[in-house]
Amino acid sequence: MITKVKIDPITRIEGHMAIEAVIDDGVVKDAKSAGTLFRGFEIILQGRDPRDANRLTQRICGVCPTAHATASALCIDDAFGLTDKIPDNAKLIRSLILGSNFLQSHILHFYHLAALDYVDAAGTVGNLAPFVPRYEGDYRFSSQVNAELVKHYLKALDIRRKCQEMLSLFGGKMPHNVGVVPGGVTEKPTEDKITNFLWRLNEIRDFVDNLYIPDVIAVAKSYNDYFGIGMGCKRLVAYGGFHLPTGKLFKPALISPDLHPEPFDARNITEDVKHSWYADSTSGRNPANGQTKPDLDKKQAYSFIKSPRYNGSVCELGPLARMVSNYVQNDEKTKQLLDPVLGELAVGVDALFSVLGRHAARALEAKLVADSMVDWLQQLKPDDPIIVPSEIPEQGDGTGLNEAPRGALGHWMTIRDKKIERYQVITPTAWNASPKDDKDQPGAIEQALIGTKVKDKDNPFELVRIVRAFDPCLACSVHLLDAGRNELGVFRVV
Numbered sequence: 001m002i003t004k005v006k007i008d009p010i011t012r013i014e015g016h017m018a019i020e021a022v023i024d025d026g027v028v029k030d031a032k033s034a035g036t037l038f039r040g041f042e043i044i045l046q047g048r049d050p051r052d053a054n055r056l057t058q059r060i061c062g063v064c065p066t067a068h069a070t071a072s073a074l075c076i077d078d079a080f081g082l083t084d085k086i087p088d089n090a091k092l093i094r095s096l097i098l099g100s101n102f103l104q105s106h107i108l109h110f111y112h113l114a115a116l117d118y119v120d121a122a123g124t125v126g127n128l129a130p131f132v133p134r135y136e137g138d139y140r141f142s143s144q145v146n147a148e149l150v151k152h153y154l155k156a157l158d159i160r161r162k163c164q165e166m167l168s169l170f171g172g173k174m175p176h177n178v179g180v181v182p183g184g185v186t187e188k189p190t191e192d193k194i195t196n197f198l199w200r201l202n203e204i205r206d207f208v209d210n211l212y213i214p215d216v217i218a219v220a221k222s223y224n225d226y227f228g229i230g231m232g233c234k235r236l237v238a239y240g241g242f243h244l245p246t247g248k249l250f251k252p253a254l255i256s257p258d259l260h261p262e263p264f265d266a267r268n269i270t271e272d273v274k275h276s277w278y279a280d281s282t283s284g285r286n287p288a289n290g291q292t293k294p295d296l297d298k299k300q301a302y303s304f305i306k307s308p309r310y311n312g313s314v315c316e317l318g319p320l321a322r323m324v325s326n327y328v329q330n331d332e333k334t335k336q337l338l339d340p341v342l343g344e345l346a347v348g349v350d351a352l353f354s355v356l357g358r359h360a361a362r363a364l365e366a367k368l369v370a371d372s373m374v375d376w377l378q379q380l381k382p383d384d385p386i387i388v389p390s391e392i393p394e395q396g397d398g399t400g401l402n403e404a405p406r407g408a409l410g411h412w413m414t415i416r417d418k419k420i421e422r423y424q425v426i427t428p429t430a431w432n433a434s435p436k437d438d439k440d441q442p443g444a445i446e447q448a449l450i451g452t453k454v455k456d457k458d459n460p461f462e463l464v465r466i467v468r469a470f471d472p473c474l475a476c477s478v479h480l481l482d483a484g485r486n487e488l489g490v491f492r493v494v
C-alpha cells in the first residue's frame with residue numbers, strides 16, 4: 001500500500017522546513033525536502049556599500065551569524081586585495097569567535113534539538129512543553145538514564161550561555177558580532193580578555209569531554225540500528241575552514257563514496273533551480289555569476305532552496321564531511337579522536353554515513369575545535385596589530401569560503417563603481433536540504449530518506465531522526481520576510 005507522510009513543519013530544527021515521503025510497503029520510495037520561506041538577502045545587498053555585507057549577512061540567521069560574519073569578511077578581504085595582509089592576531093581572533101559559535105551550536109543541536117528524539121523527557125518530568133507534543137513508541141533508556149540526561153539538557157543551557165559570553169569577549173555581542181570586520185578584527189587580545197576566555201573555554205571543554213561525547217556514545221549504544229539508517233549520497237564536500245596563521249583546521253576536499261579525497265575547486269559549484277521558485281533562466285550558474293530571481297508560478301517547484309551541486313553531483317556537507325575529510329587526509333588529531341570511538345562502538349568509518357555517524361562526528365568535532373582554541377589563545381600577541389586599513393576599490397570580485405557549524409559556507413561578491421553589483425550566499429543547509437536538481441537527482445537529505453523502512457507511519461521516528469541528524473537551518477538556506485505579502489506572488493523586500 002502506498003501512503004504519503006507529510007511533516008510540515010518539522011519542529012526542533014532552526015527555521016521552517018517541510019518533508020514529504022512516499023511510503024510503499026513500509027519503505028520510503030520518494031522524498032521531498034522543502035524550504036518554505038523566501039530570504040532575499042542577495043537582492044537587499046545590491047547597490048550597497050560592500051562593507052555592509054559584513055553587517056547585513058549576519059542577519060540571515062541568529063544561530064550561525066558568526067559564520068556569515070567570517071565568510072563575508074573573507075569575501076570582502078578578497079575583493080579589496082587584503083587576503084595576504086590580514087594580521088595573525090586577526091586570524092586567531094576570528095577563529096576564536098567562530099569556534100565559540102561552533103561549540104554553542106553543536107551543544108544546542110544535540111541537547112535541545114535532537115536528543116529529545118531519544119530521551120524520554122516527558123516520561124521523566126511530565127507532559128510539559130517543550131517535551132510534548134512528540135512521537136511515541138521508541139524511547140529505549142531506563143528511567144534512571146532518562147533522568148540523568150534531562151539534567152544534562154538543563155546543564156547544556158548554562159554551557160551555551162558561557163559559549164555566547166566567550167564569543168562576546170572578542171565579538172562584542174552575540175548574535176551579530178561587531179568584532180569580525182573586513183581587514184581584521186576590532187578587539188585587542190589583552191591579557192584580561194585571554195584569561196576570561198580561557199576559564200570559560202575550560203568549563204566548556206569539561207562539558208564536551210565528560211557529558212556531550214559520553215551522552216552521544218550512550219545514544220549510539222542504545223540505538224545502534226541507526227548506524228544503518230540514513231546513509232545518504234556518500235559524496236562529501238568541505239571547503240576547509242578556520243583560517244589560521246599556519247593553515248586551516250579543516251582540510252578542503254571533495255570525498256568520493258570510496259573515501260578518496262580530491263582537490264576542491266569552488267569553480268565546480270553550480271546551482272540548479274528546476275524545482276525551486278526561481279527563474280529557469282538562472283539555472284546552472286556558478287555563484288560568482290549567480291542570480292536570485294524569484295518565480296512563484298513554476299509548476300514543478302516545491303522549495304525556496306536552490307540545488308547546489310559539485311560537478312553536477314549531489315554532495316553532503318557538515319561535521320561528517322569535515323571529520324572524514326581530515327581523517328582520510330591523515331590529520332593526526334582527527335584520527336586520535338575518531339579511532340577510539342569507532343573502536344568502542346565496533347563500527348568502521350563507513351558507518352559514519354548514518355544518523356548516528358552524523359551525531360558522533362559533530363560531538364568529536366566539538367572537541368577538536370575546543371581543544372584547538374586553547375592553542376589559538378596561546379598564540380595571541382597582545383602588542384601586535386589586529387587590523388589593516390583598507391579602501392573600497394572601484395571594482396573587484398571576492399570569494400569567501402569557510403566552514404559554518406552545519407557545513408561549508410560560501411559568499412561571492414562583485415563590486416562595480418564601489419557598490420555591490422552582485423552578492424550570492426550558498427549555505428550548508430542549501431546543499432543538504434536541496435530539492436531535486438535539473439537532472440531530477442534528489443538532494444542529500446532526500447537521498448538519506450529514500451530507502452528507509454518506516455515502522456509506524458503515525459510515529460515516523462526514522463524520518464525525523466534522519467532529518468534532524470543533518471542539523472538543518474532553514475533561515476540560512478532559503479534565498480526575509482514576507483511581512484508585506486498580501487497576495488501570492490507579491491513580495492515586499494524590507
Ligand code: NFE
Binds near residue numbers: 406409427472
Ligand atoms: Ni542558520 Fe548556518 C550554519 C550557515 S546553515 S545556521 O551552520 O551558513 O545552513
